[in-house]
Amino acid sequence: MSKDTTKHPCFNKKSAGSCGRVHLPVAPKCNIQCNYCNRKYDCVNESRxxxxxxxxxxxxxxEYMEKVLEKEPRITVAxxxxxxxPFANPAETLETMRLLNAKHPxxxxxxxxxxxxxLPYLDDIAELGVSHVTITISAVDPAIGAQIYAWVKDGNVVYHGEKGAEILLDRQLKAIKGLKERGITVKINSIVIPGINDHHLVEVAKVCASLGADIQNMIPLKPTADTPFAGIPEPGRETVLPLRxxxxxxIEQMTHCKRCRADAVGLLDNDQSSALCGTLQACSK
Ligand code: SF4
Ligand code: SF4
Known part of the structure; x- marks a missing residue:
């Protein structure tokens, strides 16, 4: 079945008032550690x-998808x-996509x-009808990446410092190329981290664009407690707008990102994750 890809509220701002998205939180593990990340389970207090x-x-x-569509039929994106x-949990990710594709192509x-x-799953995701992939790339220089990532895990081996950042970057750049070869729209999320990579993000834009990435989303760091970057101030418009x-x-710039939760649901301007928190928790039992 053909999809109307203009109905993605993040990739097409004009549809943001009428089309919504749901994030299905099926991927708990991660294969890298970003110095700004603190994953957390919380119904209503934090939105990030x-x-x-x-x-x-x-x-x-x-099951949750069915309940979400009943309550909010304007959802067009899963x-x-x-x-x-998602790819530190590939079995869960692919199985979820398979189930959704069978019921809601x-x-x-x-x-x-x-x-x-x-990289090992590029053909699978294309076959399952995934049309949009976002890759978070905040550095294209391993010396800068080494300041952003505490570690990178490849199989059972954990790499630190520039070696880890170099392995990650190599995979990321190959992924852009491989996704574009399969006709998938690619967004690059770049976290703007003052003093760490703000001077480097235009270079990130150039490198990603040269590989065919479609759009970049420069997201201001949201300093989070209990992380190495907790003390870095959140960059304001005066930092982010000139970079964009x-x-x-x-490369085209996204300007309306809401820095959503991993279980965001609804229109971008009307998130209903707290209203649907009970529904999600009931489905998880
Ligand atoms: Fe993993 Fe970084 Fe995403 Fe956190 S922000 S889940 S560490 S990739
Ligand atoms: Fe869209 Fe940004 Fe929310 Fe992702 S975090 S769903 S790009 S608005």
Whole structure:
């Protein structure tokens, strides 16, 4: 079945007032550790990536999807954005996509990943009808990446410092190319971290654009307690807007990101994750 990909509220701002998305939290583990990440289980208090009110198994996610569509029929996108990484949990991610594709092939399927583990699954996700993938790339220089990632895990081996950042970057860049070869729309999320990578993000834009990435989403760091970057101040518009302007000639810029939770649901401007928290938790039992 053909999908109307104009109905993705993140990739097409014009549809944000009429089309919504749900993030299905089926991917709890992660294969890297970003110095700004603190994953957490919480119903209502915090709204940021990595936070969810629960984790669902694939069959539970499919059940939850039905309940979500009953309550909010404007949902056009089903995505997986953690709370860890979809490809640190590939079996759960692919099974969820399989179940959704069988029941709701009209939905747009979207995955958000750090890119570390995606390469073996490029054909699978294309076959399952995933049309949009976001890769978070905040550095294209391992010396800068080494300041952002505490470690990177490849199989059973954990790498630190520049070696880890180099392995991750290599996978990320190959992933952009491989996804584009399969006709998938690729967004690059770049976290703006003052003093660490803000001077480097236009270079990230150039490199990703040269490989065919479609759009970049520069997201201001949300300093989070109990992380190494907790003390870095959140960058304001005066930092982010000029960066978007400078990078704009190389790659389209997203300007309306809401930094959603891993269980976000509803229209971007009307998130209903707290209203549906009980439904999600009931499905997770
Ligand atoms: Fe957290 Fe995502 Fe980084 Fe993993 S890739 S450590 S889930 S921010
Ligand atoms: Fe869209 Fe940004 Fe929310 Fe992802 S975090 S669903 S890109 S608004």
């Amino acid at each position: 990536p990595g936070v969810t009110s629960g984790v669902l198994k694939p069959f539970q996610a499919a 995505g997986i954005a953690g709370p860890g990484d 009209e939905l747009i399927f979207c995955l958000s990943t750090n890119g570390m583990g995606i 302007k400078e990078a704009g000639p190389f």
